[in-house]
Amino acid sequence: MDDFKGRHFTGEVILWAVRWYCRYGISYRDLEEMLAERGIDVDHTTIYRWVQRYAPEMEKRLRWFWRRGFDPSWRLDETYVKVRGKWTYLYRAVDKRGDTIDFFLSSTRSAKAAKRFLGKALRGLKGWEKPTKLNTDKAPSYGVAIAELKREGKLALETEHR
Structure with missing residues (x-):
């Protein structure tokens, strides 16, 4: 600069x-x-x-x-928030310290939105930085998204979905 x-x-x-x-x-x-x-x-x-x-x-x-130390365990969740007067879904990934890893706003709560969110969060990470455990609220959309990302090779096959 x-x-x-x-x-x-x-x-x-x-x-x-x-x-x-x-x-x-x-x-x-x-x-x-x-x-x-x-x-x-x-x-x-x-x-x-x-x-x-x-x-x-x-x-x-x-x-x-x-960036703080690498944490292989992510917590994923979504909530409904109002943005500029319109209700949208806020997807968040946080580590065990509560630090936000990434977030994503979507008009829908679907497997497609969950996949876009996870793809965005994983983009640019080196292989060793990617999570080994994903803790979710067991929403079906996360299971589908995680399975698709594993199939595409963007997420390790050993990644555990809790």
Whole structure:
């Protein structure tokens, strides 16, 4: 992220402010005060613009680093939530610590939707990162989806569905 061209402040100052805001949940005005104590006179609205511009890019570049240890056991569940006034199904995969591995919104609760969700969650994982146990609420759609993914080779045949 060396692209700070046209910015009044150095990239280091911008990254400090964005990191502190995202990590510690400090208000923009408090960040303005903290930077002023360090001799950097910046307005809180400028910090807001930095966060809007650079936080998504930082998250994207650091996501691989933030990943916690590998957990071979996933918990899968779906729930019905309202999104923009419309009811949809939220599929979630979480590890034993409760950290979200992936999620998927679908208008239907079907084997096709479950397969798309699991396929999305498995995409980009190396073989050793894929789960060995999938804990579900035994909804029939998960059984069908898991069987299809095993047949296609996207999920190991030894993967246990609990």
